[in-house]
Amino acid sequence: MDDASGTLGKSKVSRLVNWIVSTRVWRSIIRHGNPDNDLDRMQAVFTNFFLHIMPARVHVHTLRPTATLGLGVIALFLFFILIITGVLLMFYYVPSVDRAYNDMKDLQFVVSYGVILRNMHRWAAHGMVAAVFIHMCRVFYTGSYKPPREFNWVLGVVLWVLTMFLSFTGYLLPWDQLAFWAITVGSSIAAYPPLMGDTIRFMLLGGQEVGQGALLRFYVLHVAILPIVISMVLAVHLWRVRKDGGLARPREGAGGAHPTSAVGSGDWDTGKTYGLMALARGVTPVVGTQAPEEEVTAWPHLTFRLLVVFVATLTAVTAVSLLFDAPLEEIANPTHPPNPSKAPWYFLGLQELVSYSALVGGVIVPGLAVLGIMLIPYIDYSPEAEGVWFTSDRGRKLAWKSSLAGAVSVPILIILNAQFGLRTLWANAPQIMVDIVNPATALLIGMAIFSSTVVRRTGSRRLGAIALFSSFLGALIVLTIIGTFFRGANWVFVLPWEQTGAGH
Amino acid sequence: MSKDYGDYQLEEGGRGEAKEKESVSRRSLLSIGWIASLVSLIGPGLANIRYLFPNVLYETPTAFKLRKPAEYPPNSISFEEDRRLFVFNDRHGFRAMSAVCTHLRCTVGPFGPGKGATSRCPCHGSLFDKQGRVLSGPAPRSLDFFRLTESPDGRLQVDTQDIVSADMYFKV
Numbered sequence: 052m053d054d055a056s057g058t059l060g061k062s063k064v065s066r067l068v069n070w071i072v073s074t075r076v077w078r079s080i081i082r083h084g085n086p087d088n089d090l091d092r093m094q095a096v097f098t099n100f101f102l103h104i105m106p107a108r109v110h111v112h113t114l115r116p117t118a119t120l121g122l123g124v125i126a127l128f129l130f131f132i133l134i135i136t137g138v139l140l141m142f143y144y145v146p147s148v149d150r151a152y153n154d155m156k157d158l159q160f161v162v163s164y165g166v167i168l169r170n171m172h173r174w175a176a177h178g179m180v181a182a183v184f185i186h187m188c189r190v191f192y193t194g195s196y197k198p199p200r201e202f203n204w205v206l207g208v209v210l211w212v213l214t215m216f217l218s219f220t221g222y223l224l225p226w227d228q229l230a231f232w233a234i235t236v237g238s239s240i241a242a243y244p245p246l247m248g249d250t251i252r253f254m255l256l257g258g259q260e261v262g263q264g265a266l267l268r269f270y271v272l273h274v275a276i277l278p279i280v281i282s283m284v285l286a287v288h289l290w291r292v293r294k295d296g297g298l299a300r301p302r303e304g305a306g307g308a309h310p311t312s313a314v315g316s317g318d319w320d321t322g323k324t325y326g327l328m329a330l331a332r333g334v335t336p337v338v339g340t341q342a343p344e345e346e347v348t349a350w351p352h353l354t355f356r357l358l359v360v361f362v363a364t365l366t367a368v369t370a371v372s373l374l375f376d377a378p379l380e381e382i383a384n385p386t387h388p389p390n391p392s393k394a395p396w397y398f399l400g401l402q403e404l405v406s407y408s409a410l411v412g413g414v415i416v417p418g419l420a421v422l423g424i425m426l427i428p429y430i431d432y433s434p435e436a437e438g439v440w441f442t443s444d445r446g447r448k449l450a451w452k453s454s455l456a457g458a459v460s461v462p463i464l465i466i467l468n469a470q471f472g473l474r475t476l477w478a479n480a481p482q483i484m485v486d487i488v489n490p491a492t493a494l495l496i497g498m499a500i501f502s503s504t505v506v507r508r509t510g511s512r513r514l515g516a517i518a519l520f521s522s523f524l525g526a527l528i529v530l531t532i533i534g535t536f537f538r539g540a541n542w543v544f545v546l547p548w549e550q551t552g553a554g555h
Numbered sequence: 556m557s558k559d560y561g562d563y564q565l566e567e568g569g570r571g572e573a574k575e576k577e578s579v580s581r582r583s584l585l586s587i588g589w590i591a592s593l594v595s596l597i598g599p600g601l602a603n604i605r606y607l608f609p610n611v612l613y614e615t616p617t618a619f620k621l622r623k624p625a626e627y628p629p630n631s632i633s634f635e636e637d638r639r640l641f642v643f644n645d646r647h648g649f650r651a652m653s654a655v656c657t658h659l660r661c662t663v664g665p666f667g668p669g670k671g672a673t674s675r676c677p678c679h680g681s682l683f684d685k686q687g688r689v690l691s692g693p694a695p696r697s698l699d700f701f702r703l704t705e706s707p708d709g710r711l712q713v714d715t716q717d718i719v720s721a722d723m724y725f726k727v
Contacts, residue, residue: 542677
């Protein structure tokens with residue numbers, strides 16, 4: 052009986068569905084048929100505004116979790132979560148020094164679900180900073196920045212910097228102690244570049260002191276200017292993925308040979324024809340470079356995976372937000388900074404460098420590091436094993452060794468600086484010397500020498516790039532760990548279990 | 556006939572002259588026009604940047620009054636909370652020293668008791684002595700000393716834009 056009624060119910064439902072999809076209205080919105088065949092599956096992606104950023108067909112390699120770890124997509128979904136939660140928070144938050152902090156308290160204790168939305172916004176922001184950075188590491192180690200994807204790597208680095216600016220401008224808004232002293236320190240770093248510095252600071256703050264002008268400016272940056280800019284760069288970034296031939300993946304054929312035009316060469320001659328929507332320019336799904344059987348339709352193979360990643364991301368953010376509240380310090384006190392006064396974890400590596408020299412550690416070294424990372428694909432453009440993790444076994448070993456070298460050299464340099472720092476040997480040393488002779492400069496020079504030595508010894512620019520990027524990565528991680536766990540009140544060295552201050 | 560011919564001639568000549576005068580071709584005239592219209596965008600662009608620099612600031616004045624000299628105990632260092640500065644009162648007289656770290660503008664910590672007391676910045680650990688000199692840490696220069704005067708109502712007065720040397724004392 053149950054079975055019979057079930058069948059009856061199902062057939063009624065399917066008849067209703069059939070009727071709906073056959074109506075004139077439905078067919079005016081969804082122009083393709085039921086995606087139960089390849090043509091309609093491709094149409095489903097190709098004719099949909101929201102899906103057409105995806106190719107109609109994707110290579111199976113692109114779908115492998117180990118190829119991408121899904122990091123770019125996770126970062127994108129976190130960005131979506133941030134837009135939605137951020138817009139909702141704007142309904143209650145007023146960017147005024149008199150109200151901002153109270154509005155945060157209201158969100159926490161008065162507004163229904165306000166605390167969850169604020170938590171989600173904060174934790175998704177932390178997640179996005181992490182996901183964007185790890186995504187960059189993935190792209191680097193799989194050699195996915197090689198031609199023709201050089202410029203998309205540059206756009207990716209720009210997106211990383213914009214993400215950091217977005218997160219920085221964001222945690223200034225609650226107008227708590229963290230916010231106030233972060234603006235104070237951040238705008239003072241911006242004042243260090245010669246000639247322009249004080250003008251930049253004045254423009255950022257809208258005055259000489261950190262106050263209402265500064266809060267409003269950082270608010271406008273956070274909710275209008277930076278989101279618009281990052282969305283535009285993001286659009287170009289995703290568009291370039293398509294135009295550059297999809298995600299990077301290992302070349303077909305033995306020995307990395309790269310057939311550019313195999314049509315009619317006998318490699319592939321099945322007599323099939325393909326609509327333009329199945330094709331993309333460049334080295335990827337181009338007809339003839341591989342059998343089309345290695346590609347599957349994006350619907351449902353890619354779309355389903357995206358849905359799974361989205362659900363997983365949203366679940367993770369929600370779970371963390373239910374378990375942990377976003378930090379909120381005491382209300383801003385313009386007289387006394389908290390002690391220790393620490394930035395969120397992703398800026399603590401930078402704070403450690405700034406604690407040696409603001410000009411070198413806060414402006415020159417980060418600037419050169421970002422510039423150097425941007426230039427990687429213009430220095431290493433060898434079409435060597437793209438899409439392969441670490442290029443080779445040798446690359447993998449070098450990556451481990453270099454990141455270890457970078458990691459170990461940081462504490463060594465810091466101890467050397469503490470023992471034989473310029474000021475301890477020469478108390479009245481001119482400031483320019485103090486700026487130049489510090490761990491940040493030594494790290495930068497050490498990395499440059501190390502990686503150029505690797506290039507000379509091995510003759511491989513790819514290995515040189517691996518040495519450079521890995522030592523940078525190792526150093527950054529250790530600097531962050533030191534800043535987080537080994538710096539206490541008055542920024543003096545402490546052991547992690549003797550920490551007293553609040554973390555972020 | 557001849558007149559007509561002459562007119563024709565004249566016209567011909569006029570055209571010729573015009574052609575010689577018209578050394579600017581259509582193409583370059585248009586490109587000059589386009590470049591000029593683009594150049595004209597620079598002005599409004601700069602105006603928008605200038606717009607971001609306020610002309611009037613509603614900030615705390617840089618010159619302000621402190622307490623009366625007698626309210627500072629002899630041989631003491633007082634911290635003026637709202638003004639972020641130290642007032643030294645020793646046998647030579649009064650001095651006002653900024654408590655704003657020259658590194659990244661955090662407020663430096665209090666001086667301990669004793670002669671060699673130091674002040675440490677909580678943000679990045681710069682260490683200063685009572686002369687404002689940097690003993691260690693990233694601070695690029697000494698803490699500033701400000702000129703002290705006496706206001707007509709007998710209170711100490713400071714102008715934070717008037718920076719003086721560390722050994723300049725104000726005697727009451």
